[in-house]
Each structure stands twice: as C-alpha cells, then as structure tokens.
Amino acid sequence: MASEVSVATVRRRGDRTLNPSAEETVADERARRLEWWWFEDGRRLGINGELPAAQGAVVVRALQRAAERVPVMLGEEEPWSADARRADALVALCSTAIAADADPDRATVVLHARVDEMGIVAEAEIEGATAVPRSVAERLLCDARAQVVVEDGSGEVLQAGVARRAPTPWMVRQLRYRDRGCRFPGCGTNAFTQAHHVRWWSRGGTTDLENLVLVCSFHHRLVHEHSWAIRRDGADVAWITPDGERYRAGPRAPTIV
Secondary structure, eight states: OTTTSOHHHHHHHHHHHSOOOHHHHHHHHHTOEEEEEEETTTTEEEEEEEOOHHHHHHHHHHHHHHHHHSOOOTTOOSGGGHHHHHHHHHHHHHHHHHHTOSOHHHHOEEEEEEEOTTSOEEEEEETTSOEEOHHHHHHHHHSOSEEEEEEOTTSOEEEEESTTTSOOHHHHHHHHHHHOSOOSTTOOOOTTEEEEESSOGGGTOOOSGGGEEEEETTTHHHHHHSOOEEEEETTEEEEEOTTSOBOOOOOOOOOOO
C-alpha cells in the first residue's frame, strides 16, 4: 500500500490502527482548556483553547456552518477573509445563545453610556471589560441584548433599561414582515437581524416603524463604525457610502493585474 499512496494516507492508516490507550484518552480530556484575555488597552480580545478531537470537531463544524450563514462584509469576499468570517461566526453563535438565555440578569451585557448636555453619547464602557468607541455604543443603543445605563457628566443615572429605545414585540414583528430581511442591497438575510433607527435614537430619533429599518448585525456596523448612512423614503431604503454615493449591489469591476 505504501508504494501506491501518499505519506498522509499511510499516516492516517497508522493512526486508525494504533488506537490511543485509555490513559491517553483521559489525558486528552483533562487537558481541555479555553482562556481569553484583553489586550491593546482593552480594545481587543484574545482567545486560545485546546480540545480533544471529538469535541473539537463539534466546534469546527458549528463554526463552519455558521460562517456559511453570516453575511459577507464588503471587501471580504475573497478566500483570504475566511479567518474573519470564522470570527464573525463565533460572535453570531454567542449572540444567539445570549438572546435565548432564560436568565437575562446574568446573560445581559451592560453598557454604561455617559451623555453630554445635548444628550449625545460622550463616552461609554462595557461593564467588566473596557471603554468602547462612541460609534460602537450608538450601535448598541439601536437594538442589542444589552442593558444601557445612561449617565450625566457627574455619573448620575438618567436612564436605566431599554424601554425608550427598544421596539415593542409587535413592532418588531411588523418590521420583520415589512422588510423581510436585512435591507442592505444584496443581503436579505433573516438571521442575526436588528432594528436600526434611521435617525439614531441617541440623536433624537423616535422608535416607530417609519424610523426603523431591519439590518443584520454585520451590515449594521457599516453605519456606526464605517461612516455609512441610511435614508428611507417610504418603501425605498438607500445606503449611502462615506463618499456620499448611493450603494447598489452588483458585480465588482475586474481586478487589473
């Protein structure tokens, strides 16, 4: 056999023949671990782990399947972005788990947002983690499984909870019925969708259907972190690039080598 197949095939055949001992299996099980840490002044999270092969295969399959479902971000359509898509898949899986948790007090991410005299978010931090940019805080203020504690400049609580910004359940149902899926051109996914305030809630926008649009959590970042804008004119929803041009889905221009 060895004279007719690759070295990798011989290795796999040997691994199947030499089954691990019971002691090795127990050692692999006890060596499982997962750790995380904040770095770069709390702006990034590092994750490292090790699992026995059987459990690891479950994780790999779940991430692969989730990565197939998450929308592709602009500029990340090429195969080299697979690592980024797996990271998005992990966030999507964890977001789904948090949303379905029966104990909201323990599962909720708490965002402390401090507003200035005009009611605009001036600074914000995630409880137990780090400060976050204003753009991230404003995105979370739109629609997220997060409790928002709004404070004035002296730290006095002005508002706790989500009643003023979160659409009611009936409103969310109507929004999903009207928009059908993410309104980013070419997306349309029904998974990971959120209600975005066209005129941001933190800037005086109201929580009503005329001021809401359904977007997925990935394209939602375009608006808050990447300086895009959304304009609604009745049923028409326009996505405006940072250059002020309306974006339309379609094939990209060929790359000149």
